Amino acid sequence: MGLLRRAPLLLLVAFVATATGARGDAPPPLPGPAPQQRAPGFDAAADNRACEGCHTAIAAEWRGSLHHRAWDDPVFLTAYSIEPIAFCRGCHVPEAEPDSMPPAGARRLGVGCVTCHVQDGHVTGSHAVAARVGAHAVVADARAATSAACERCHQFAFPEPQRAPMQGTADEHRASPHAAESCESCHMPLLQDQPGRAHRSHDFRVLGDTARLRSALTARASRADDHVVTLSLAAARVGHAFPTGDMFRRLEVRARAVDATGTTVATAPPVVLARRFGRNRAARVQIGDDRLPASGAAREVALVFADPVSAREVRWEVVYQRLDATMARAFGVDASADEVVVAEGALRPGKSRP
Numbered sequence: 001m002g003l004l005r006r007a008p009l010l011l012l013v014a015f016v017a018t019a020t021g022a023r024g025d026a027p028p029p030l031p032g033p034a035p036q037q038r039a040p041g042f043d044a045a046a047d048n049r050a051c052e053g054c055h056t057a058i059a060a061e062w063r064g065s066l067h068h069r070a071w072d073d074p075v076f077l078t079a080y081s082i083e084p085i086a087f088c089r090g091c092h093v094p095e096a097e098p099d100s101m102p103p104a105g106a107r108r109l110g111v112g113c114v115t116c117h118v119q120d121g122h123v124t125g126s127h128a129v130a131a132r133v134g135a136h137a138v139v140a141d142a143r144a145a146t147s148a149a150c151e152r153c154h155q156f157a158f159p160e161p162q163r164a165p166m167q168g169t170a171d172e173h174r175a176s177p178h179a180a181e182s183c184e185s186c187h188m189p190l191l192q193d194q195p196g197r198a199h200r201s202h203d204f205r206v207l208g209d210t211a212r213l214r215s216a217l218t219a220r221a222s223r224a225d226d227h228v229v230t231l232s233l234a235a236a237r238v239g240h241a242f243p244t245g246d247m248f249r250r251l252e253v254r255a256r257a258v259d260a261t262g263t264t265v266a267t268a269p270p271v272v273l274a275r276r277f278g279r280n281r282a283a284r285v286q287i288g289d290d291r292l293p294a295s296g297a298a299r300e301v302a303l304v305f306a307d308p309v310s311a312r313e314v315r316w317e318v319v320y321q322r323l324d325a326t327m328a329r330a331f332g333v334d335a336s337a338d339e340v341v342v343a344e345g346a347l348r349p350g351k352s353r354p
């Protein structure tokens, strides 16, 4: 492994530089999009295989994550085929030069161990570890355990001039009551390997994690009048808007009236909460955002039935979707497989509250 062989040399260099006070004030770059500042001959795929060989539990989690599949993700690849530009490659295959088609090794790697942990040729972590037989040195970077380690990829503007970010998770986080909790404190929980040994989870799982998605909101239903059921929805244990991240993520709010046997007799048109985009000449602009805001402020959603439903039980649900059904069909993916009911309930027959 190149990295381990180079490590003693780098340590020496760092020591000499510190001793002479010559080590500039510039901190090493934080993890982020390509191009990485790599030394000539750096082989990201080979070094990453070495990390995986020793840190086996973390590696297994990472291999199941969307970070590892950032390129080999059919939803990404379809979107990318419409807009195959260097800008996209920067984050979805960060260990390759963005200006040309990425080599297979970097594509398979996606966002690797090395992307987040190897800066300036050193393994970095939140605290220092001295080099010893069987282990490398770890250079301390206090920012490694903070939101700064995520921001360069999770907060960014559209490639064309625009008024809203393409993804704004870090700004949303700053506006959240959970701003003092780092991204890692929610997304990398400490897992116990065995008594006395724990590690931070590296699966970063949200899609497919029903419990996590359900923890993100509170919902209260009431009857507004004979035709209308109102849901009051608010972001809860979530450190940003719900949903956040990719521009396609959405919530669909549904309600239906049922008879005494539970058979649906009427359905209200569903209401979608998402970011909405339009175009102003060549530029993509955000024209609306009705997601649940990071502040935790409640959003009132009215579900309107064509006929009175006060004599009926009304069942409602809030569904998280990775993309809408039309887009999923166009992308050739099974959207229902990623659809998660995040809140649900029923209102007994009866009049609205006074």
Ligand code: HEC
Binding pocket: 001, 003, 004, 047, 048, 050, 051, 052, 053, 054, 055, 113, 114, 117, 118, 123, 124, 125, 126, 127, 129, 134, 135, 136, 138
């Ligand atoms: C030869 C085995 C080996 C290889 C290869 C290896 N590590 Fe480690 N690493 C260790 C050991 C042993 C420790 C000491 C702490 C421990 O036991 O987990 C460690 C510590 C760490 C720490 C700090 C852990 C802490 O407690 O703060 C990080 C971060 C880390 N390694 C990342 C990496 C990355 C990234 C790579 C690949 C570039 C890598 N390691 C390659 C064995 C290895």
Ligand code: HEC
Binding pocket: 033, 066, 073, 075, 076, 077, 079, 080, 083, 085, 087, 088, 089, 090, 091, 092, 152, 153, 154, 155, 156, 167, 244, 245, 246, 249, 322
């Ligand atoms: C600055 C980094 C960055 C750039 C540049 C970027 N992305 Fe992403 N992309 C992300 C992150 C971070 C996510 C994950 C957000 C989430 O899970 O909601 C993501 C998610 C996606 C998804 C959703 C994938 C899924 O599994 O559902 C698609 C599609 C996508 N990106 C396409 C693109 C395209 C096309 C481009 C170029 C026009 C691009 N991205 C440029 C960082 C980036």
Ligand code: HEC
Binding pocket: 031, 032, 033, 066, 067, 069, 070, 071, 073, 076, 091, 092, 094, 111, 115, 116, 149, 150, 151, 152, 153, 154, 183, 184, 187, 204, 205, 206, 207
């Ligand atoms: C080098 C860029 C990069 C960095 C740094 C980065 N991410 Fe990501 N992240 C991505 C990309 C790209 C995706 C989406 C891949 C896809 O779906 O195609 C993603 C996806 C995710 C997801 C969604 C996974 C899912 O199952 O839906 C979470 C959560 C996440 N990242 C959290 C973090 C956190 C927390 C940090 C900081 C510790 C971080 N990321 C650092 C690029 C990055």
Ligand code: HEC
Binding pocket: 031, 051, 052, 055, 058, 059, 060, 062, 067, 111, 112, 113, 114, 115, 116, 117, 124, 125, 126, 127, 144, 145, 146, 149, 184, 188, 198, 199, 200, 201, 202
């Ligand atoms: C998206 C960024 C990201 C990726 C990818 C990533 N890590 Fe981490 N890793 C972190 C962050 C953030 C921490 C917590 C900060 C800290 O304690 O240094 C961390 C902590 C660690 C630790 C410290 C011990 C612990 O578990 O608490 C080790 C060891 C480690 N990572 C190894 C790896 C290895 C090996 C891989 C690849 C299989 C990997 N990481 C991939 C961001 C990442």
Ligand code: HEC
Binding pocket: 147, 150, 151, 154, 169, 170, 173, 178, 181, 182, 183, 184, 186, 187, 206, 207, 212, 213, 215, 216, 237, 238, 239, 240, 241, 242, 243, 244, 245, 246, 249
């Ligand atoms: C208080 C806990 C908490 C904090 C802090 C937090 N998150 Fe989340 N995150 C969640 C929960 C819960 C979800 C699932 C609900 C959702 O998608 O918004 C989530 C979802 C996500 C997703 C997946 C979005 C999607 O639908 O694909 C990404 C990406 C993400 N978070 C990134 C981050 C980043 C980056 C930070 C720091 C800037 C951060 N989160 C801070 C709790 C948190």
